[in-house]
Amino acid sequence: MSVTDTQASKPAAQSLPLPSSAVIAVVGTGAMGAGIAQVAASAGHVVKLLDNRPGAAAKAIEGIRAQFGKLADKGKMSAEAAQAAGGRLVAVEQLVELADAALVVEAIVENLEAKQKLYRDLEDIVGADCIFGTNTSSISVTSIGAALQRPERLAGLHFFNPAPLMKLVEIVSGLATGRAVADTLFATAAAWGKTPVHARSTPGFIVNRVARPYYAEALRIVNEGGSDCATLDAILRDAGGFRMGPFELMDMIGHDVNFAVTRSVWNAFYNDARFTPSLIQQELVDAGFLGRKSGRGFYDYREGAARPAPHVAVTQNAPDEIVLHGHSTAVHALADRLFERNIPHTWGEAADGRIAEVGGAVIFVTDGRTATQRAAEMGIANVVLIDLALDYATAPRIAVGAAINCFAPAVGAAISLLQAAGFEVCRLGDTPGLAVMRTVAMLANEAADAVNQGVCDPAGADAAMKLGVNYPRGPLEWADRVGLPVIGAVLSNLARFYGEDRYRVSPLIQQRVFAGKKIHD
Numbered sequence: 305m306s307v308t309d310t311q312a313s314k315p316a317a318q319s320l321p322l323p324s325s326a327v328i329a330v331v332g333t334g335a336m337g338a339g340i341a342q343v344a345a346s347a348g349h350v351v352k353l354l355d356n357r358p359g360a361a362a363k364a365i366e367g368i369r370a371q372f373g374k375l376a377d378k379g380k381m382s383a384e385a386a387q388a389a390g391g392r393l394v395a396v397e398q399l400v401e402l403a404d405a406a407l408v409v410e411a412i413v414e415n416l417e418a419k420q421k422l423y424r425d426l427e428d429i430v431g432a433d434c435i436f437g438t439n440t441s442s443i444s445v446t447s448i449g450a451a452l453q454r455p456e457r458l459a460g461l462h463f464f465n466p467a468p469l470m471k472l473v474e475i476v477s478g479l480a481t482g483r484a485v486a487d488t489l490f491a492t493a494a495a496w497g498k499t500p501v502h503a504r505s506t507p508g509f510i511v512n513r514v515a516r517p518y519y520a521e522a523l524r525i526v527n528e529g530g531s532d533c534a535t536l537d538a539i540l541r542d543a544g545g546f547r548m549g550p551f552e553l554m555d556m557i558g559h560d561v562n563f564a565v566t567r568s569v570w571n572a573f574y575n576d577a578r579f580t581p582s583l584i585q586q587e588l589v590d591a592g593f594l595g596r597k598s599g600r601g602f603y604d605y606r607e608g609a610a611r612p613a614p615h616v617a618v619t620q621n622a623p624d625e626i627v628l629h630g631h632s633t634a635v636h637a638l639a640d641r642l643f644e645r646n647i648p649h650t651w652g653e654a655a656d657g658r659i660a661e662v663g664g665a666v667i668f669v670t671d672g673r674t675a676t677q678r679a680a681e682m683g684i685a686n687v688v689l690i691d692l693a694l695d696y697a698t699a700p701r702i703a704v705g706a707a708i709n710c711f712a713p714a715v716g717a718a719i720s721l722l723q724a725a726g727f728e729v730c731r732l733g734d735t736p737g738l739a740v741m742r743t744v745a746m747l748a749n750e751a752a753d754a755v756n757q758g759v760c761d762p763a764g765a766d767a768a769m770k771l772g773v774n775y776p777r778g779p780l781e782w783a784d785r786v787g788l789p790v791i792g793a794v795l796s797n798l799a800r801f802y803g804e805d806r807y808r809v810s811p812l813i814q815q816r817v818f819a820g821k822k823i824h825d
Contacts, residue, residue: 319487321495322435324348326406331355331422333364336439337411339467342368344409345389346381346468347496352394352402361395368393371468403429407492409461411439419443420451427453435485437461441512442568445478445505455480459489462509463498464772472771473498478505499771501764507572510760511772512565514779516579517746519562522550522739523582530735531615533602538614539730542701544740545694545776551602555595559588577806578750617704617729620720627652627661634669635659637696641725656682659690663717665710671790672737672745672797679707686714690722691732692741692786694776702727705734736801737794745794747775748783752810752823755780762823783813784822792817 322328328344330337333355345351345368353361369390376386402408408430410422423436436458438448449455460476473493477486486502493500503509508516522536531539537549554562563585570579588594588601595601603611626642626649628635638660642649652661660667668678670689679687687710691703702722706715719729732738737745751765760768766778783791792813799807816823 319484319491321492322349322406322488327352327404329354329402329405329408330411331402331408332411332413333361334411336463336465336467337409338364338368339465340409340411340439340463341365341393342371342468343463343496343498345392346372348392350392350394352396352405354396354399354402361397365390365393365395399425400429402426403431405430405434407435407437407489409437409439414440414442416443416447419448423448423458424451435459435488437489439463442508442565444507444572445476445481447478449478449480456482457485459486460503460505460509461489461493464511470772471497471499472511472768473500474503474509474511474768474772475500476503476505476509481505499767501760501768503764503768504759506754506757506759508565508569510754510765510768513569513759514747514750514754514765514769515773516566516569517750518546518743518773519550519554519566519585520580520582521743521746523584525732525735525739527582527584528733528735530733531730531739532612534612535614535730535732536739539691539701539703539739540743542728543691543693543699543703544743545699547774547776554585555601555603555605557595558597559585559594559601563589577804578808580806614730617719617723617731620716620723622647622724623662623717623720625662626650626721626724629654629658629660632659632669634690634693634696638725640697641727645724645726647724660718660721662721663714665714665718665721667718667721670705670736670738670741670794672742672794672801674734674736674801675705675707675710676734677736677801679709686710688715688718689738691738692744694740700726700728701730703730703732703738703740705732705738708734737798741794742798744779744782744786745791745798746807747779748791749795749807749810749813751779752783752812755823756810756812780823784824788813788817788822 328349329352330341331354333353341351341353353364355361372386372390375381376383408426410419412418419438438460439462441462445460449458459481462474462476464470464472475486475490490500525531533551537551540546540549566581570581573579592598593600596605599606628639628649629652658666658668665686665688666684667688670691675687675689679685687707689705693699722729754760754765755762762780766781769775770778792809795807795809
């Protein structure tokens with residue numbers, strides 16, 4: 305294992321945080337810079353703010369002090385503490401005024417040359433022990449450090465917006481980053497009330513890399529006519545447990561930003577098919593439909609515009625005969641839901657993976673094959689597939705897909721069974737892997753590749769996705785719960801269906817399946 309692999313995968317080793325007496329400098333006072341300054345001032349540091357826009361630092365301080373006042377009003381900090389924290393904020397106008405800083409965090413424009421110049425200039429001003437912490441979200445820490453006389457003092461200190469609220473901080477080690485520097489930043493972020501994770505400087509670090517499939521798979525389903533944005537958003541929220549659906553999330557982030565990150569990661573990985581940008585999103589950017597900030601994106605946010613509703617199957621009468629099969633989590637949750645609603649059902653002995661039969665329909669949980677392929681291979685015409693759910697016992701919604709040759713009454717019977725169990729049912733096209741299953745499989749696959757390549761460890765990957773983007777479960781933890789053989793099969797079936805390298809199975813998942821182990825074993 306290389307030195308950089310060790311930095312990315314091992315926890316901080318007994319390093320001390322910067323003392324509260326240490327001066328923190330923040331260069332760039334936009335939303336992110338101001339948020340970082342608020343965090344540091346709350347932790348007891350004098351914080352110097354610098355911005356090349358006249359008056360911007362002073363204005364940021366006014367905003368931060370107002371935030372402290374609101375926190376005091378809500379009883380989340382005392383009035384005295386709020387006043388003291390606000391008093392530790394200092395606006396400065398020149399780099400030379402940062403000479404006494406122990407840490408300089410930059411939150412300026414995402415431009416390599418600009419960041420390199422800033423830190424080159426600072427090297428002649430600050431002390432030899434001053435740490436440089438770049439808040440870049442997409443630029444290589446190694447590349448920024450390459451322009452410095454002492455690149456070992458530079459590491460990524462990547463906060464998430466809004467910095468005062470989001471717990472995650474990625475501590476990113478470039479090739480030259482000193483271990484003591486990374487460990488000190490790790491300990492300092494923890495002292496500031498954050499949850500730090502170590503990462504190696506690779507495209508997208510952890511979160512911006514691992515999150516790409518959340519957008520990409522939903523975009524692909526829409527592009528193939530498998531569903532619409534509102535329906536997929538509802539499925540990923542209500543069945544998958546995600547805080548926001550992919551399309552509403554992209555609208556909130558802004559398509560110019562989200563598309564730029566996707567392109568950046570794709571380009572940095574030499575056009576790896578796994579990160580291929582979507583032509584649909586390219587069109588939105590070209591049209592200026594950037595989401596909430598422009599008034600239009602996947603949804604229309606202009607005054608008077610109606611929000612489209614998800615497509616939900618028409619309510620059917622409860623079925624007469626229901627036969628359940630097997631011992632999977634899905635079938636036991638289905639049985640419990642039927643029992644709670646006094647819906648009669650019996651148990652059968654089929655051993656082909658089916659979870660239920662009703663009205664001629666044979667129901668399976670998706671394994672990455674289309675229902676049509678599964679029907680042809682099994683010699684069963686009326687195949688209906690259900691999607692993955694975060695918790696089948698409590699999910700209010702479920703997605704289904706049916707084989708092309710499945711008779712309409714059989715599809716209706718399958719839908720009626722799920723409705724009788726209390727699900728709101730959304731029918732997708734016969735899309736391989738449906739929505740939640742293929743998304744979770746690809747998220748787990750990317751997280752596994754990040755671990756396999758020494759970017760982070762499994763715990764770091766899971767913590768990053770739960771804390772950085774509010775996923776309901778870490779992707780590797782989720783894969784362990786679903787079962788790595790299932791995740792591997794879904795990915796392999798997607799790869800066979802599309803004939804693309806995009807769905808290649810991570811070596812880490814393959815090896816763990818061969819060994820009969822979980823990722824977290």
